[in-house]
Amino acid sequence: MKTVSSIILIWMVTSTASYERGEEESCDEVKFVTREQWKARPPVRTTPMALPVSHIIIMHTCFGACDNTPLCKRNVKTIQDYHMDDKGWWDIAYSFLIGGDGRVYVGVGFHNVGEHTINYNDISIGVAFLGNFDYMIPTVEMLNATKELINCGIKNGYITPSAEIHGQRDATCTNSPGNNLYAEIKKWDNFIGGRLPLYHCCADHKKG
Ligand SMILES: *[C@@H]1O[C@H](CO)[C@@H](O)[C@H](O)[C@H]1NC(C)=O
Numbered sequence: 610m611k612t613v614s615s616i617i618l619i620w621m622v623t624s625t626a627s628y629e630r631g632e633e634e635s636c637d638e639v640k641f642v643t644r645e646q647w648k649a650r651p652p653v654r655t656t657p658m659a660l661p662v663s664h665i666i667i668m669h670t671c672f673g674a675c676d677n678t679p680l681c682k683r684n685v686k687t688i689q690d691y692h693m694d695d696k697g698w699w700d701i702a703y704s705f706l707i708g709g710d711g712r713v714y715v716g717v718g719f720h721n722v723g724e725h726t727i728n729y730n731d732i733s734i735g736v737a738f739l740g741n742f743d744y745m746i747p748t749v750e751m752l753n754a755t756k757e758l759i760n761c762g763i764k765n766g767y768i769t770p771s772a773e774i775h776g777q778r779d780a781t782c783t784n785s786p787g788n789n790l791y792a793e794i795k796k797w798d799n800f801i802g803g804r805l806p807l808y809h810c811c812a813d814h815k816k817g
Pocket of ligand 1: 753754756757
C-alpha cells in the first residue's frame, strides 16, 4: 500500500509540471521556442516558483553557441541532457535560454524553480545566453529578446516591475555572464551590480 501511494505521489508531482501553461503564448513580442519544439525530456520533478520574483539573474552557458534555430534547439537539448544525466538535476537548470537566433528557449519557465544560482534559485529567474561572452559579443537581437522576455514577465505578473537585474557573478564565484555581456546589462534600468547579500562560492559553481 505504501508503495502504491508513493507511486501515486510521484505521478502527481510530475504530472502537475506546469509547462503546459504556456508562457510562450502570452507575449507576441517574444519569439519563444517551447519545450515541445526543442524536444525537451520531461522533468524528473518540479518545484513551483512563488511568483512574482524580485530578481533576474543573467548568465551564459559557455558551451552551445548557435546562430540558427535548428542548431540552438540541438544545443539546448544537449545542455538538458548534461544537466540531468551528468549533474543529476531534475531538469535543465535555467528558466530561459537566449539563442543567437534571437529566440527565447523555454527552460523551466516562469512557473518552476531552476537550478542555476545557489541561494537565488527560488527567488529569481535565471536567463542564460547560449555561448561564451568573454569572447563573443551579444547581438542586439539577443539583448532585445531578453528585455522583451522581462517585459513579458512583468506584464503577466511573474516578475515585479522593480525586479533587480544582476549578473551571475554577483551571486556566485563565476565569471558568468562573461565580460562582454556583463558590460551590456550594466546599462539596463534596474541593474544592481556588486556582491549580493546571499553570495555563495562553491566548487560546483566555479566553472562558467
Ligand atoms: C525590440 O525590437 C523591436 C523590433 O525592432 C522593437 O520594436 C522593440 O522596441 C525592441 N524592444 C526593446 C525592449 O528594445
